[in-house]
Amino acid sequence: MNTGVISVRYARALLKSAIDTKSEELVYRDMTLLAKNYIDVPQLRQTIDNPMLEAEKKQMLLVTACGGEEASSLTKAFISLVLKEGRESMIQFMANSYVTLYRKQKNVIRGKLTTAVQLSPETEQRMKSMVENRTNGRVEFESEVNPDIIGGFIMEYDTYRMDASVKTRLNTILNTLKK
Template sequence: MDLGVISVRYARALLKSATEQKIEEQVYKDMASLAECYMEVPELRSSIDNPMLSGEKKMHLLTTALGNNPQELSKRFVVLVMKEDRENALQFMANSYITLYRQQKNITRGKLTTASAVSAATEQKMKQMVEAKTQGTVEFTTEVDPTIIGGFILEYDTYRMDASVKSKLNNILVELKK
């Protein structure tokens, strides 16, 4: 069976259970922590995939990756996944849960890239603009990238507004070459 299909099925079941218990937001934080650990600590995947590592040690690693004070449901979910020998798909299950939760709660991810740090008020204004456009909640991140020289790049969903000085200069250069 396809790894993606399996991951989504497990994630749906977890979301349904979490919603029934009214703890879907806390489980979302647990799954986000787990997904982040997989991204930031590449050794986690190789450790979980290692057949020589005992199930108890894998369980300890995964429970730690769930973050501080994880929900009992999240821990039981990891136990179930381990029992079914599906731990190699756990990263995908966590990411699928995150995606399903965001769809259910109408949450959009947004990103603002600027040449230098912006004030909290400016960041909040951009976030409110995106929320007004999407009619939902926005998980907003900011990034400083001096290579864009000035201006900003705003991204959310499939939308991208590039108002950076670098892109403007590149456009002028392209026009001059014609």
């Protein structure tokens, strides 16, 4: 069996358990954090994959990567099961699979909003609400400040991209004048 099939099976089982215990939001938070920590801390994978490290220490490390004491009891039990079955080398893929399955089931859309200056929380919430109304889903925005766009904004979600930046408008005018 390959890593993808195994990871998705574990993720589906975790999602089903989370739904049954009404803790899918908490587990989603934990799995999102775990997946992010695997990316941000490359040594995590090396440490978890180390066969010389005791299972208790791996458990402690993975629970910490899921938020420590804030991690849900289901997440802790899941990590324990994964370690018991010797599947710890796949836990990053399991976390990513859970996040993907959760987003699909709950109609969560990832989006990115790039602005030249930091937006007020009210303005960011209005933009988020606009996308949610248009997509009939929940939106998770990643906000980024990029002074290079001069002004305006660039909003991306799903396959949609709206570029209302001053930089793009100036480039369009410049290209029109060159013709």
